[in-house]
Amino acid sequence: MFLHNTKLCRLASGLAGGVRHLSGQKPKTAILMLNMGGPTHTDQVHDYLLRIMTDRDMIQLPVQSRLGPWIAQRRTPEVQKKYKEIGGGSPILKWTELQGQLMCEQLDRISPETAPHKHYVGFRYVNPLTENTLAEIENDKPERVVLFSQYPQYSCATSGSSFNSIFTHYRNNNLPSDIKWSIIDRWGTHPLLIKTFAQRIRDELAKFVETKRNDVVILFTAHSLPLKAVNRGDAYPSEIGASVHMVMQELGQTNPYSLAWQSKVGPLPWLAPATDDAIKGYVKQGLKNFILVPIAFVNEHIETLHELDIEYCDELAKEVGVEEIRRAAAPNDHPLFIDALTNVVADHLKSQQSVNPKFLMRCPMCSNPKCRESKSWYRQLCSN
Numbered sequence: 001m002f003l004h005n006t007k008l009c010r011l012a013s014g015l016a017g018g019v020r021h022l023s024g025q026k027p028k029t030a031i032l033m034l035n036m037g038g039p040t041h042t043d044q045v046h047d048y049l050l051r052i053m054t055d056r057d058m059i060q061l062p063v064q065s066r067l068g069p070w071i072a073q074r075r076t077p078e079v080q081k082k083y084k085e086i087g088g089g090s091p092i093l094k095w096t097e098l099q100g101q102l103m104c105e106q107l108d109r110i111s112p113e114t115a116p117h118k119h120y121v122g123f124r125y126v127n128p129l130t131e132n133t134l135a136e137i138e139n140d141k142p143e144r145v146v147l148f149s150q151y152p153q154y155s156c157a158t159s160g161s162s163f164n165s166i167f168t169h170y171r172n173n174n175l176p177s178d179i180k181w182s183i184i185d186r187w188g189t190h191p192l193l194i195k196t197f198a199q200r201i202r203d204e205l206a207k208f209v210e211t212k213r214n215d216v217v218i219l220f221t222a223h224s225l226p227l228k229a230v231n232r233g234d235a236y237p238s239e240i241g242a243s244v245h246m247v248m249q250e251l252g253q254t255n256p257y258s259l260a261w262q263s264k265v266g267p268l269p270w271l272a273p274a275t276d277d278a279i280k281g282y283v284k285q286g287l288k289n290f291i292l293v294p295i296a297f298v299n300e301h302i303e304t305l306h307e308l309d310i311e312y313c314d315e316l317a318k319e320v321g322v323e324e325i326r327r328a329a330a331p332n333d334h335p336l337f338i339d340a341l342t343n344v345v346a347d348h349l350k351s352q353q354s355v356n357p358k359f360l361m362r363c364p365m366c367s368n369p370k371c372r373e374s375k376s377w378y379r380q381l382c383s384n
């Protein structure tokens with residue numbers, strides 16, 4: 001079911017008085033929106049980097065308990081400077097709260113049998129940390145909790161790490177027996193998510209003069225991944241590729257396009273080509289107009305606002321002779337995207353899947369003995 005949702009529609013239904021958001025009441029269904037998070041203030045940067053650099057699902061370093069904190073300390077001033085340049089902090093929390101609120105308003109309307117719905121935010125590396133939010137949810141005593149990864153495409157480093165933190169939490173704490181748990185991830189080809197990305201691209205294409213429009217390179221860009229993780233079989237590159245393919249199919253047109261990878265950290269080999277190298281390569285071939293499309297994250301974040309907007313669209317573009325370069329906005333609060341979130345959850349709630357976070361399966365795709373992979377949880381533990 002697609003709910004084409006416009007701001008006007010929301011306003012009209014609110015005014016009609018027929019729809020009331022139920023978020024003030026005790027929730028029946030809790031939806032925990034999982035993501036990495038980002039520092040809201042620059043004074044959180046050090047602890048944020050420390051949590052990333054000591055997370056073995058994210059990165060495996062020799063003598064990690066020493067090297068991780070050392071890298072975090074060394075990297076802090078450079079990363080703080082970047083956050084200062086984008087206004088002092090990451091907007092991930094702001095966007096996630098808004099998305100959750102709008103999604104629950106729609107869920108209350110279309111899924112009264114599971115209402116009231118309440119969204120919660122669980123971040124892996126910065127407040128509100130997932131462990132603390134789980135305590136808050138338990139306190140609210142919902143009937144069921146949906147663990148909803150906000151990374152549309154799966155990686156052991158992202159969704160895997162968030163699920164793992166929940167597994168670890170309940171290995172060390174009592175699991176409330178009266179809550180039904182379930183998981184949503186791997187929704188990178190959902191038709192409404194694809195329509196959102198396609199619309200974001202069309203909005204930028206329309207800003208090019210008509211004579212140029214067919215030659216604009218649509219350059220999809222996703223956070224890179226170390227080849228070590230890729231070679232273990234991490235699903236991320238193929239899931240990103242699937243999203244790209246579906247978006248191009250939805251656009252139904254013949255613009256040149258490709259996929260490149262950004263934000264490599266450290267000296268080891270990561271997925272290539274790097275986004276900046278791809279831009280340089282196209283310019284050398286005479287293709288000088290671009291739309292950059294961040295395809296792996298649903299909110300603006302430091303890598304869209306700094307790396308893409310400042311380092312590539314502004315600085316690199318001038319340096320290498322780009323004619324015109326634009327960036328597609330992240331899904332953020334696009335009405336199609338709020339519909340995507342709502343549909344993904346509504347369909348999931350109907351499917352009655354459930355899983356016990358205490359008995360999660362070992363991840364079959366990577367050698368990290370702690371990693372738990374989510375889809376196998378469904379297969380092995382579905383209670384139906």
Ligand SMILES: C=CC1=C(C)c2cc3[nH]c(cc4nc(cc5[nH]c(cc1n2)c(C)c5CCC(=O)O)C(CCC(=O)O)=C4C)c(C)c3C=C
Nearest residue numbers: 038039052058059079090155157223265296297301302303
């Ligand atoms: C969405 C996909 C992402 C994957 C896969 C990923 C892997 C990955 N990341 C690091 C190290 C860092 N990532 C950092 C920031 C960061 N990473 C992602 C997404 C993915 N990372 C996002 C959206 C962000 C930005 C969040 C924000 O604050 O706005 C950082 C911190 C910034 C920096 O130091 O440059 C680090 C470090 C590794 C090692 C990795 C490997 C699997």
Ligand SMILES: [Fe+2]
Nearest residue numbers: 156363366371
């Ligand atoms: Fe894994």
Ligand SMILES: [Fe+2]
Nearest residue numbers: 223224263265
């Ligand atoms: Fe990252």
